[in-house]
Each structure stands twice: as C-alpha cells, then as structure tokens.
C-alpha cells in the first residue's frame with residue numbers, strides 16, 4: 001500500500017537510561033532464553049488486570065474473546081468454563097467499609113467476599129496480599145504501604161464514592177493497580193445534604209433542637225436569616241455543585257459559581273453565572289464548597305481568603321475538610337467575618353473531641369453524611385461492584401481513575417494487534433545483543449485511519465510489556481506501562497504513516513525499531529543502524545512480515561529461528577533435516593531475500609525448543625552466516 005502522507009509523530013514518552021547488563025545477559029544465549037521467558041507467560045491477563053474469572057454476561061464474553069485471541073492461557077480457558085472455576089480460584093474481594101447489600105450480592109456472585117471493617121493500617125497490610133480487589137469508602141487510607149504489602153496480587157481498588165483523596169494514586173499506578181470509583185450514584189444525596197445544611201444553618205435548626213432538649217425555650221436567640229434573594233457562591237461547579245445550584249435556584253437564591261474547568265454553557269443553562277474566585281467569595285452571602293481536595297485546593301479557604309469575604313458570610317462544606325484551613329475558619333468565626341459554618345467533612349476524620357471548630361456555637365456539624373442515604377448507598381454499592389467485577393474480568397473500566405479508558409469496542413477491534421504488538425516487543429528485545437541497553441524505541445503504525453480514530457495507547461503498552469518483561473521482574477499493564485518505561489529509561493516514540501488501505505482494518509502494519517544498540521542478528525538492522533522488525537495481522541493472527549530489510553511471512557507462535565544464509569538451493573532441506581532428526585517439529589517456514597543468489601533470510605517456526613546441540617548443528621551449516629533463536 002502506498003504511503004499518502006508524511007509520517008506524523010503522535011506521541012512519545014521520556015527519559016533515558018539502560019537495562020542492567022546482567023538482565024540482558026539472560027537473553028544472550030539460547031539456553032538461558034527458555035528459562036527467562038517461560039516465566040513471563042502473561043499477556044493481557046495482566047494487562048487487563050486479570051481474566052481468570054466467571055463470565056456470565058455478553059459484554060464480558062466479548063472481552064474474554066479478546067483475551068483468548070491475545071493469549072490462550074490456562075486462566076482464560078478456565079474463565080470460559082465456569083465448571084472449572086473452583087472456589088479457591090475465585091478472586092478475593094476485601095470490603096473494608098460498609099457497603100450496600102445489593103453491591104455485596106453482586107460481588108458474592110463473582111468472588112470470595114470478605115467484609116472486615118475498622119482494620120488498622122497494620123491489619124490491612126497483613127491482609128492485602130491475599131486479596132485481588134479492595135473496596136473502600138472514605139475511611140480507609142490506601143497508602144503506598146498497602147500497595148507494597150499487596151506483593152503484586154492486588155489488581156483493583158474500588159472507591160465506593162467520588163473522592164479518591166484517601167487512595168495513593170501514584171503508588172497504585174506504580175504497582176500497576178487500577179483504581180476505580182463510583183462517581184455518580186451519590187451526587188444527589190450530597191447535594192441534598194448541602195441544601196439541608198444550608199437551610200438548617202440559616203434557621204439554627206440544630207442549635208434550637210439542642211437547646212429545647214436541654215429544657216430551654218429560646219425564641220429570640222435563634223432568629224435566623226432568609227435564603228430568598230441572597231447570593232450563593234457554588235465553589236466547584238461539577239456534579240454535586242450544579243445540583244446544589246439547581247436546588248438553590250428553586251429556593252429563590254441568586255446563584256453564582258466558580259470553577260476554572262466548568263463549561264459556561266452548562267452554568268448558563270441553569271441560570272448560573274460563572275465568575276472568578278475572588279468575585280465569588282467577595283459577593284456571596286453563602287459560600288458552598290464542592291471542589292475535590294487536590295494539592296491546588298488544599299486549604300484554599302484560609303486567613304487571606306476569609307478576609308476577602310463579606311462580613312457575616314455563611315459557609316457550607318460537603319466536599320472535603322482539607323479545602324479549609326480549619327484554624328483560620330475558627331479565627332474568622334471568632335472575629336465575626338464568618339457568621340456561621342455548616343460542615344460535613346473535616347481535615348481529620350473523625351475530628352478530635354475537643355476540636356474548637358466542632359465545638360463552636362456558630363458551627364453545625366454532621367459526621368460525613370453527605371452520601372449517606374439508603375438510595376445513594378445502594379446505588380454506590382452497585383456502581384462500584386460492577387466496576388470492580390468488570391476490572392477483575394479484564395474489562396477496562398469507564399470509571400478508571402488512574403488508567404486511560406479504552407472502550408470495549410476499541411479493545412475488541414484491536415485485540416489481534418495487541419497480540420502482535422507484544423510479540424514484536426518480545427522479538428525486538430531478543431535481537432539486542434547482551435551489553436547494549438535499550439533506550440530508544442520507535443514504533444511506526446501504518447494505517448488508513450486518521451489519528452483521532454486510532455487509539456494506540458493499548459498497543460504502546462503491549463510493546464512496552466514485550467520489551468520490558470523478559471528482561472526485568474516488572475509486570476506491565478495499561479495502568480503502569482508508560483510509568484515503568486520512564487522508570488527503566490525506555491523512550492518510546494510513535495509515528496503514524498497514513499496508507500491507502502481498507503479502513504475496516506485499523507492497522508496495516510506495526511514496525512518496531514530499536515536504535516543505538518548492537519544486534520545479535522545483523523540482518524535485522526536497517527541502513528540507519530536500527531534493529532527493525534515489522535508485523536501484520538493476517539487472518540486474525542499476528543505475522544512477522546519484515547526483519548531488517550528482508551521480507552518474510554511467518555505466523556508469530558511457538559518459537560522462531562532466523563537464519564541468514566547464502567541464497568542457494570537445498571538450504572531449507574538441510575536445516576529441516578537437522579531439526580527433524582532431533583524430533584523438533586517445524587510449524588512453518590518462510591524465505592525472504594533482497595537480491596537473488598546473494599543473501600536470504602530463512603524464518604523457521606518450531607513447536608519445540610531445539611537443544612543447544614541442535615542449534616550448534618544449524619550454525620555449522622557452511623552457507624549459514626548467522627542465526628538466532630527467538631522465543632515468542
């Protein structure tokens with residue numbers, strides 16, 4: 001197919017360093033190859049966070065077909081045959097905080113569910129190495145130590161709610177653990193709680209209730225303020241913030257909002273004006289907080305910002321305690337800048353019993369109840385159970401927090417290319433001579449699709465996996481591929497060449513080039529000195545189609561012997577005889593040459609791994625100039 005446009009670079013990822021020579025040495029002689037590679041029969045099972053579990057629904061069937069195409073592993077075949085799935089092989093799901101029954105029911109239909117509440121960090125760390133998934137709410141701190149203690153078994157952390165500030169996302173990513181949340185089911189509950197606090201605070205409901213229960217009747221003390229006509233600033237105009245705004249409009253309030261990332265038309269549609277931070281806080285009578293806790297929003301409400309507020313402002317916080325500097329809020333309450341505050345969330349939960357903020361007479365508090373309605377808890381439980389089960393089955397989640405989302409239809413379409421990508425990575429690394437570290441890999445995709453229509457993240461992850469796993473103890477998946485490549489000093493750049501082929505095939509070919517290395521097999525080098533191999537998907541299976549500048553055509557399965565020889569009659573027979581005499585079955589053979597009767601490359605697929613002596617005999621055939629054994 002003709003190239004119709006120049007190559008465009010579409011992405012690249014970073015840094016430079018090299019693999020230690022001792023890991024490369026694992027590849028330097030054929031006898032050590034089988035050992036080092038046999039330990040890494042992994043593939044999408046790891047990439048997709050597992051695959052070895054039951055599969056009753058059609059969407060998952062499709063995904064499992066993808067997994068099958070990618071690798072016919074024992075685990076995958078068990079997943080497709082529920083009778084073979086015994087209890088001990090089911091995933092273990094640890095639920096560390098109270099979860100709605102509907103979600104637990106769903107989880108129990110899939111794995112072994114253990115509900116252990118109020119675990120200390122030590123207990124959680126001790127338990128976690130036995131778990132494939134962990135489901136938490138806001139009370140469990142999923143720290144780096146937890147991921148370390150998991151020893152690679154933990155595949156997914158499900159946050160039954162929105163805020164993921166209690167999960168160390170960086171550590172999760174480094175350990176290749178997916179984090180999913182349940183971002184939608186508690187939105188209304190949180191918004192309703194915000195409105196409850198707003199109205200309750202304005203009319204001193206909690207204080208008046210406590211006073212009456214103490215035997216008092218204080219009608220003059222608890223005169224409130226009205227909401228109608230007052231200005232409410234919604235800080236963070238996301239799911240909860242916009243629902244609060246909608247309800248406040250219904251109460252007759254004038255609503256403004258600040259959110260640097262919110263689309264103006266969504267605000268306009270609700271009759272809400274988006275304004276700057278300072279404008280919002282300086283004009284509002286009520287300020288309601290709805291942004292996530294991030295390094296940017298940490299203590300964003302502090303002495304300086306309270307000083308800019310209208311005297312007598314009232315504050316509601318159902319987001320996260322950490323967005324407020326709590327000592328500064330106490331000062332602002334004491335000096336009257338803030339008339340009242342209604343708080344559902346605290347920097348430390350639970351706050352200390354003698355917290356000045358909690359005890360302040362102008363403060364109304366609830367113990368993080370925003371999401372705590374029966375309806376929201378059932379909804380969140382189902383939402384997170386589905387996300388966790390999906391992740392354990394190998395689906396790429398729509399609510400993944402630390403991994404790119406790849407829709408099932410894209411995954412399904414790319415499945416054979418995913419397998420090809422990993423095999424090319426594995427081949428490329430085996431062509432590198434021990435002692436030279438891989439720093440720079442270029443991947444060239446030939447495709448008729450326009451760049452927006454071709455998601456190569458999955459392919460890049462698999463090439464990374466193919467390159468790194470055989471020479472290190474890292475396990476690569478979509479979550480940690482780019483991170484691990486950076487860590488290992490491997491720079492992977494991608495290039496797209498638009499070709500005029502059938503748009504039904506997402507990719508015509510994938511070429512992997514490794515630069516600045518010494519090759520074990522000189523014929524794999526291009527004129528520019530790069531090792532180059534290229535593959536295509538043919539009849540749904542990955543094929544090697546080019547080695548250096550030699551065309552070949554071999555199916556990428558089993559093991560492969562590449563020989564360069566003088567192009568002369570009888571070579572296939574001679575090598576075939578050597579293998580046949582030693583009971584090594586040849587599965588396919590292909591010869592490619594550049595110029596007739598000069599040099600040719602013979603690619604021989606073998607079912608068994610030839611022993612050292614057999615390989616030596618092949619090397620002794622006079623016309624064979626070089627050869628290499630490759631484990632696919």
Ligand SMILES: NC(=O)c1ccc[n+]([C@@H]2O[C@H](COP(=O)([O-])OP(=O)(O)OC[C@H]3O[C@@H](n4cnc5c(N)ncnc54)[C@H](O)[C@@H]3O)[C@@H](O)[C@H]2O)c1
Pocket residue numbers: 162163164183186187190235236237238239240241258259260261262290291292293296297318319320344345368369370371372
């Ligand atoms: N109290 C509870 O039980 C409870 C329940 C649900 C949600 N929450 C919390 O409420 C918050 C919002 O939840 P959500 O579901 O609406 O999330 P969301 O992601 O839909 O909305 C958050 C919004 O904050 C905006 N934002 C980010 N940085 C900002 C900044 N510096 N200034 C202003 N806005 C900023 C984002 O653009 C986004 O629109 C989260 O902190 C969540 O954890 C608490």
Ligand SMILES: O=C(O)[C@H](O)COP(=O)(O)O
Pocket residue numbers: 137138139160161162163164186368370371372
């Ligand atoms: O972020 C959230 O979803 C809320 O804060 C709810 O937290 P919870 O699950 O601990 O109630």
